[in-house]
Amino acid sequence: MNYPSDLKEREWEVIKHHFDSGNRSKYNKKELVNAVFYIIKSGCQWRMLPKDFPPYSTVHSFYRRCRIKGVWEKVMHELC
Template identity: 55%
Template sequence: MRKKYETDLTNEQWEVIAPLFVNMRKRKWEKRELVNAVLYLVKTGCQWRNLPHDFPPVFTVHSFYRRARLNGLWDKILEHLVKLTRQRAGLSEEPTQALIDSQSVKTTGAVEQK
């Protein structure tokens, strides 16, 4: 049993995203531990080689992170969480409106020269 970190997912948080990992192949390390290691890296900003030794090996975590990025898994997790948050707020899953703000600025080429 490893030390618990502030960045670790709770059981409830893991249950929300766990179904998104079903298509990944079985590994020596639990997917939750790999996700916790990635969250630790993102939250603390530590270098890969400084990942605490009670997490899975750095090479394993980096390989998992890279494959998940290339497969679009991180984007799928984010989309899933946004939809869930919108549902819980009583909104439709997809936004129905968008606001765009713009500002016009004169460039130096448009200024009259005297």
């Protein structure tokens, strides 16, 4: 399902290099980023993340790892 908060393909192309790590996940990185953007833009609680996205615990862990590494600041700078 598509949400208004989902990245457009051209936006993903600009930022995807920040998520090219050797970390293998059964979830696509773009799906994880879209889930984080959904949380940020909608203001919903992590546990209320729609089932169309990966599990909220996976998304939250991904968000935290990226936050610790400073990835979100770089991504926002590139998108804005």
